[in-house]
Amino acid sequence: MIKQFAYGLAFTGLLGMTLTSCTSGTQEKKDEVEHNPASQTIPEESKDLLGRWDLTVDKGGAQVPSWIEIKLSGFSTLVGYWVGDSGSSRPISHIKLVNGKFSFAIPPQWEGGDGDFVIEGELAGADLKGTITSNNGEKYSFTGVKAPYLNRTTAVTWGTPVELFNGKDLTNWKPSNDKNKWVVKDGILTNEAAGANLVTEQKFEDFKIETEFRYPEGSNSGLYLRGRYEVQIEDSPKDRHPGALYFAGVYGFLAPNEMVALGPNEWQKMEITLVGRLVTIVANGKTVISNQEIPGITGGALDSKEGEPGPIYIQGDHGPIEFRKITITPAK
Structure with missing residues (x-):
């Protein structure tokens, strides 16, 4: 009798664990549905930063191009891509945003050397402004404007070769x-x-x-x-x-x-x-x-x-x- 009672308790416990597990799994699935990008709520402090920006860098008196894309990952983490005046696009694993100012560090590519490049910036009205500090300590200022979509609304007709x-x-x-x-x-x-x-x-x-x-x-x-x-x-x-x-x-x-x-x-x-x-x-x-x-x-x-x-x-x-x-x- 005692054994049967013990077995009953064990079975009841196992059943409870199973039901809890199923409930947990259902909750996880529910959470996954709720966490899709289509229903993402963009934090107020970062909404105007999101998107692609065409940058112009003052590099020792020469105006050189650069580019950045700032994206929202999950609830509040900012990530993106950056292109300097040379090399290819580079992933940004985390863009910090504190008191309206963003910053991130990125390792060198074809530039060589040790240490990271550090990019810091902020909104200036509808535009961006900031600085780039290279891995050898050189510092350059930049400005940025939102990149155009370049959508075409009519079919293309071709001219003369x-x-x-x-x-x-x-x-x-x-x-x-x-x-x-x-x-x-x-x-x-x-x-x-x-x-x-x-x-x-x-x-x-x-x-x-x-x-x-x-x-x-x-x-x-x-x-x-x-x-x-x-x-x-x-x-x-x-x-x-x-x-x-x-x-x-x-x-x-x-x-x-x-x-x-x-x-x-x-x-x-x-x-x-x-x-x-x-x-x-x-x-x-x-x-x-x-x-x-x-x-x-x-x-x-x-x-x-x-x-x-x-x-x-x-x-x-x-x-x-x-x-x-x-x-x-x-x-x-």
């Missing part, structure tokens, strides 16, 4: 500095060694661009759309997983769905369509990025004025590359 490279000389182009290594040889636009970037004199808004190029082993270049968004051209190993830093990626933001690089010393082709922020990239006959949004400027951009037309520019400060065709078709 324009040959940006005439096969003879550098007409339509200008080097970015006095270290120019660009020449035309036998009808081919050639960057003989790392030197200057090459920038079109004309600016464009929405367009399709078709280009044919080849590079030697180990080289690295890129094509900047509106002078702000780099499509990567480099000698990426063909057996590497595709990524946003490799061939046909939008540098640091968008990865192609397949590695389609043919390798060094082979003529290759890209067809790129940019409408607003939406980009489609066809590389060597395959669509590897289809109508995807480019969130912001990439490192090496000429400026952060995303709402304005901009030039095409070819990266020439990393390595040699050749082009035999560069044709652009602007939208009307």
Whole structure:
């Protein structure tokens, strides 16, 4: 009898635990539903900071572009992404917000060295202002404006194709500095060694661009759309997983769905369509990025004025590359 009573108590306890567990699980599921982003309540102190910002940094008297995205994670934690004047977008694990002022630290990338970069800022009316302290102690001020959405409300109609490279000389182009290594040889636009970037004199808004190029082993270049968004051209190993830093990626933001690089010393082709922020990239006959949004400027951009037309520019400060065709078709 005692044993039966004990067994009864054990069973009742087990049943109670089971019911409690089920109730707890139900509660957890309920909480998960309530915690979805669609019903997120944005804290009052951070609501005006959220979004994407085009930054201009005063770097020793030179105005250089930068970019930041500030996002809400969960109830109150701020996270985001940051792009400096070089390199790729970098994740921000935690943005602190105290008394209206935000700050975060981020490790160096291609800059090298030890220690973190520290970015501090605050709202100044509808804009941002703040400072960047580098990992070697240099301090720069910045200002920022909300990045435009660049939504297009009507279908695109295309104009007349324009040959940006005439096969003879550098007409339509200008080097970015006095270290120019660009020449035309036998009808081919050639960057003989790392030197200057090459920038079109004309600016464009929405367009399709078709280009044919080849590079030697180990080289690295890129094509900047509106002078702000780099499509990567480099000698990426063909057996590497595709990524946003490799061939046909939008540098640091968008990865192609397949590695389609043919390798060094082979003529290759890209067809790129940019409408607003939406980009489609066809590389060597395959669509590897289809109508995807480019969130912001990439490192090496000429400026952060995303709402304005901009030039095409070819990266020439990393390595040699050749082009035999560069044709652009602007939208009307």
